[in-house]
Amino acid sequence: MKQSCKTVTLACVQQVFNAEFQNLFSTSAPTSVRLLAVLKARPAVIMSSSLLAVSKQKLALRVSQTSVRYIGRQESGGDPKNDIIRRALYPSNIRNRPSPVGSWRPDVGRRLQRAIPSVQAHETIERAWFLHQRHVRRARASELQRKFESVRNAMETLRLVAPDLYVEANKEEDPRARSPAETDLLKKLKGPEKKAVEARIRGLFPRELRTPTDTPPRNGWTYDFTPIVRPS
Amino acid sequence: MLALRRLPRYATRLTHVRGNSTLEAASAQASAPSPPPVTAKTATPPPAQEAASEEPTEPITQTEQTKGKQRKWPTRRPSISLERPREWSRPIAKGVEPAYDYALRYILRDAQFVRKELEELQAKVQAEEAKPEGERDVAALEQLREKMRILEIQSEVNLPDVRWKARNGMADFSKPIYRHLVEQRWREEGDLDLLMERIYQMKVVPDLLPELHPSFDLRIRYLEPPPKNNYLRTRVKRKLRQVEPGIFLLPEQTRRPPEIYTTLFHTDTRLYTLLMVDLDVPNPDTQSFTTYLHWMQPNIPLSAFTTSPTVPLQAHTPYVPPHPHRNTPYHRYVLLVLPQASASEPIDVPVLQESDRLGFDFRVFAAQYGFDGARGGGAHMWREVWDETVSHIYKFTLKQEEPRFGKMPKPDPYAELKSKKKYL
Numbered sequence: 001m002k003q004s005c006k007t008v009t010l011a012c013v014q015q016v017f018n019a020e021f022q023n024l025f026s027t028s029a030p031t032s033v034r035l036l037a038v039l040k041a042r043p044a045v046i047m048s049s050s051l052l053a054v055s056k057q058k059l060a061l062r063v064s065q066t067s068v069r070y071i072g073r074q075e076s077g078g079d080p081k082n083d084i085i086r087r088a089l090y091p092s093n094i095r096n097r098p099s100p101v102g103s104w105r106p107d108v109g110r111r112l113q114r115a116i117p118s119v120q121a122h123e124t125i126e127r128a129w130f131l132h133q134r135h136v137r138r139a140r141a142s143e144l145q146r147k148f149e150s151v152r153n154a155m156e157t158l159r160l161v162a163p164d165l166y167v168e169a170n171k172e173e174d175p176r177a178r179s180p181a182e183t184d185l186l187k188k189l190k191g192p193e194k195k196a197v198e199a200r201i202r203g204l205f206p207r208e209l210r211t212p213t214d215t216p217p218r219n220g221w222t223y224d225f226t227p228i229v230r231p232s
Numbered sequence: 233m234l235a236l237r238r239l240p241r242y243a244t245r246l247t248h249v250r251g252n253s254t255l256e257a258a259s260a261q262a263s264a265p266s267p268p269p270v271t272a273k274t275a276t277p278p279p280a281q282e283a284a285s286e287e288p289t290e291p292i293t294q295t296e297q298t299k300g301k302q303r304k305w306p307t308r309r310p311s312i313s314l315e316r317p318r319e320w321s322r323p324i325a326k327g328v329e330p331a332y333d334y335a336l337r338y339i340l341r342d343a344q345f346v347r348k349e350l351e352e353l354q355a356k357v358q359a360e361e362a363k364p365e366g367e368r369d370v371a372a373l374e375q376l377r378e379k380m381r382i383l384e385i386q387s388e389v390n391l392p393d394v395r396w397k398a399r400n401g402m403a404d405f406s407k408p409i410y411r412h413l414v415e416q417r418w419r420e421e422g423d424l425d426l427l428m429e430r431i432y433q434m435k436v437v438p439d440l441l442p443e444l445h446p447s448f449d450l451r452i453r454y455l456e457p458p459p460k461n462n463y464l465r466t467r468v469k470r471k472l473r474q475v476e477p478g479i480f481l482l483p484e485q486t487r488r489p490p491e492i493y494t495t496l497f498h499t500d501t502r503l504y505t506l507l508m509v510d511l512d513v514p515n516p517d518t519q520s521f522t523t524y525l526h527w528m529q530p531n532i533p534l535s536a537f538t539t540s541p542t543v544p545l546q547a548h549t550p551y552v553p554p555h556p557h558r559n560t561p562y563h564r565y566v567l568l569v570l571p572q573a574s575a576s577e578p579i580d581v582p583v584l585q586e587s588d589r590l591g592f593d594f595r596v597f598a599a600q601y602g603f604d605g606a607r608g609g610g611a612h613m614w615r616e617v618w619d620e621t622v623s624h625i626y627k628f629t630l631k632q633e634e635p636r637f638g639k640m641p642k643p644d645p646y647a648e649l650k651s652k653k654k655y656l
Contacts, residue, residue, distance in 0.1 A: 118323035120392060121332045127390045128335030131342055 069094045175202040196227070312401045320393035339390045346387035353380050385412050405536040406499070415497045418449045427611065430478030436566050436613055439511055440523075440594055447608030448534075449495040450569055451475075455485045480562070481614050483621040487629075489527065489551040494569070494610060496536050502575035504610075505530040505603065506545065509594060510554060512563040514637050525592035526565070527551040531578040534569075549584045555625045558618045559637045565616065570609040573602030 072092030098105045116122045159166040178186075186197060199207035210217070312318050326333060357376045360368060388394045388409040397403060398413035405411055418424055424446065431437055437444055453472040458465050472491060475481065492506075508527035515522040528549035532541045545551075556563040572579055579601055584592070598604065605611075626634040644650075 117329065120323040120396065121329060123395070124339065124390075124392045125329075125331050125335040128338045131390060132338065135342075 175204065314402055314404060317397075317402050318400070320396045336392070339392070343387050343391055346383055350380065350383040350387055353383060381408065384408050389413070411497045411499075411536060414495065418495070423449065427477045430613060431611060434478060434564050434613060434615070436511070436564065436611075440509060440566055441568075441598065441605045442595075444605035444611055445608065446611050447571075448497060448569075448610045450567070450610030450612050451493040451495075452490040452567060452612050453493070454481060454490045455488070457482055457485055475612070475614055477613055479614055481616055483554060483556065483616055483619045483625060486565075486616065487553045487621075487625070489545065490567075491540065492545075492569075493540050494534055494538065496534055496538070499536050500575070501533045501535040501538075503530075503572045503578060504532045504534050504569050505572055505579070505581075505601075506532055506541075507568045507570070507594070508551070509566050509568070509592065510556075510563050511566060512556075512561065513590065514557060514560050515591075516637075522591050523594065525549065525584060525589045526554060527567075528581070528584065530572070530581050532569070548581070549589075552589070553625055553629060554616050555622045555630065556616045556618045557635055557637055558622070560618065562615045562617045565614055567612040568605075568609060569611070570598075570603045570605065571607055 070090040070092050071094055072087060095104060095106060098107075155166065155169065158169060182197070186194060189197060201207075310318075322336075324332060353376060357373065357380060360373050360376065385408060388407075389412070394409060395413065398410050399417070403410035403414050405414075427446065428444075431444060452475050454475050455470045456473040458470070459468055475490070506527065506529045507525065510524040510526060512521050513524045527545075529543075529545045530548060532543055532545070534541065554563065554565050581601065623634050626632055
């Protein structure tokens with residue numbers, strides 16, 4: 001008996017079972033075992049009804065449901081004013097398909113249950129993650145502290161050994177300062193080259209970076225770009 | 233517990249489909265929604281079908297359910313305690329969630345490291361203590377002890393079995409970690425917030441005492457209200473029910489003194505004083521309100537190991553049931569358990585007579601005996617309104633004339649006009 005059941009119904013499964021395999025299996029075997037035999041023998045039969053029901057069931061995650069349901073359909077013809085008022089006062093609260101904007105999805109409950117099977121497990125994972133983050137933060141902070149201490153000790157030693165070098169080392173450098181060679185170069189440069197030299201300040205955001213846009217530049221990518229070397 | 237396994241692609245058996253069921257019954261069973269997700273509060277496994285939501289099932293199974301009277305069985309928490317403990321087991325099986333397995337291993341490893349550090353610190357503290365009095369560095373020792381306290385908690389606070397036990401009635405208060413977890417729960421998960429909200433909203437804080445910062449969880453139980461069915465009023469034994477701070481109680485619920493349960497977080501025994509005050513007794517002389525002391529019991533020893541006071545509480549100023557007066561607004565009743573100035577020295581408070589109860593000034597009393605709400609303690613409050621039971625209380629318990637309050641009669645502006653003739 002050929003049955004091309006693309007979508008399975010209870011009747012379909014029962015027909016298959018009754019027609020072909022009844023004499024092969026004893027009645028004492030549980031129904032589920034018989035189902036398994038059916039499924040194994042007929043790969044076209046996708047799922048048993050009980051499995052379908054499980055996959056279709058909406059897991060109740062204590063969603064409050066009103067007793068009155070409003071449909072959101074538009075009344076054809078006539079005055080749209082009353083329709084608009086009705087839709088504003090009584091918005092559609094029938095949840096049978098995901099909303100277009102994604103603000104409501106029917107499978108959230110099932111997906112949440114799958115992602116977080118147990119609150120205790122979730123809490124344990126969260127605590128372990130925060131603990132890990134704490135260790136990383138601590139390690140980073142202590143490493144930084146160690147480096148700082150070692151530089152401070154080095155500076156202290158320098159102060160005792162060579163005070164004038166210590167004064168030199170302690171001077172704060174102005175990253176925007178320009179050497180005379182650089183100012184001379186700037187007078188000669190023009191256009192984008194000048195911009196490139198002016199833009200790059202040590203320690204600051206490179207101003208010549210192209211602002212990210214949705215679309216690529218009209219002129220495309222500059223394959224033969226050569227950076228300007230600053231003199232200092 | 234909602235323990236899910238990764239099901240194979242074609243599952244032969246589902247957890248809620250029994251082997252001998254028919255296809256119809258299986259589909260009906262499967263369409264019934266699964267049990268609600270486990271919350272942190274009810275981590276114990278719920279009974280199979282009782283905890284499942286009561287949404288209507290298929291018509292096929294409805295007939296079986298409507299057999300017999302549909303009785304509502306009140307759900308009860310299983311009686312788990314340290315005497316009848318339960319063992320912790322993993323919420324999900326190995327392999328279901330690899331992140332969970334790794335998290336568990338990570339936590340256990342970290343707990344091991346912290347425990348080792350704690351042991352080293354303990355050795356250091358012992359070595360320091362072993363030195364004679366003069367050589368000890370007291371400040372360093374105090375610092376080491378403080379660090380030890382922190383490490384004791386850090387070594388166990390992430391362990392899932394410890395956290396589960398603390399949440400499910402198996403907190404051993406001799407261990408600091410359980411005291412810490414229970415206190416954290418009381419302070420941060422809403423109980424203290426609710427109490428303080430009611431206390432501030434009902435203006436207990438400025439009216440009775442200037443500052444109140446509770447340091448332990450005080451819970452009381454009074455009788456439950458009478459059943460709605462009048463026939464059952466005298467035929468049903470009333471049980472005790474926990475009182476939420478700020479709710480309205482009936483005078484008949486508060487005829488007898490409440491049961492007091494305390495959850496303190498210090499292991500040493502300290503002395504506390506219990507007081508119950510009515511804040512809204514009308515005072516016609518001042519056209520305002522005064523206070524009335526309903527109950528006082530000083531020198532109650534309490535610690536983390538006392539779940540309720542062990543000494544008799546009616547030995548000092550016995551309990552007088554609340555009696556809100558007729559035609560007055562609701563009365564606020566505040567129950568305070570405050571620490572005494574000295575933790576071990578009992579105080580000698582003279583027993584208050586009936587005349588001293590009315591107009592009891594708490595601020596004067598606190599200044600005299602060194603009570604301060606800012607130093608800790610426990611508090612509770614509720615409200616009551618006049619009922620016919622109050623007349624009963626006045627007649628049989630207080631044996632006094634029941635006062636009736638009301639507004640002064642308004643002078644009639646037309647009294648003179650009424651006496652004259654209108655038409656000549």
